[in-house]
Amino acid sequence: MKTLKLVLFALALSAGTLLHAAPKKSTETSVAFNKEIQQLLKNIDIEVKEDVTAYLIVRFNCKNEMEVLYVGSKNVEAGEKIKKCLNNKQIKTVLDSSEESYKLPIRLKA
Template identity: 80%
Template structure:
C-alpha cells in the first residue's frame, strides 16, 4: 500500500510539472502577423468575384517599411488591380527578416 501511495504521488508531481511547463500563449511569428496585417488591409476592399480565385502576390519593402507590390497573378484582372491599388505603398507594423528581398504570398478571394 505504501508503494502505491509513493507511485501515485510521483505521478501527480510529474503531471503537475508537465502542465506547468507547457506554454500558455505562443508568440506570433512575423509571418503570421504579416498575414493577419494583409488580411486587415484587404478586409474593406470591394471585390466581387463569381467563383473563388487565388491571387499570388510578390511584394518587397522599402526603407520606410512600405509595401511595394511588384506582381499580382490572378485570372481575374480587375481583382488583381484592386488588390495592387489597396496594398501598394501601405506601411506595415510587422518587422520582417531584412535578408529576404521579396515575399511571395497567396491571397484567396471567396465568391
C-alpha cells in the same frame, strides 16, 4: 536526323526541368504579416463570381512600405484592385531585412 531531334528534345526537356526546380528569391511570410494583409484587404470592394486565388509578391522600402511587384490572378480586375489597395501601405510587422521579396497567396471567396 532523328537522333539530332531526339537529342535536342532531351536537352530542352532537361533545361526546362532545371529552370522549374530552381529556387526563387522570394520567401514565405510570417503569420503576423498574413493577418495584417487580411486586415488591409478586409474592406476592399471586389465582387467575384467564383473563388479567386491571387499570388502576391512584395518587397519593402526603407520606410517599411510595401511595394507590390506582382499580382498573379486569373481575374485581372481583382488583381488590379489588390495591387491598388496594398501598394505603398506601411506595415507594423517586422520582417527579415535580408530578404529581397516575399510571396503569399490571397484567396477571395465569392
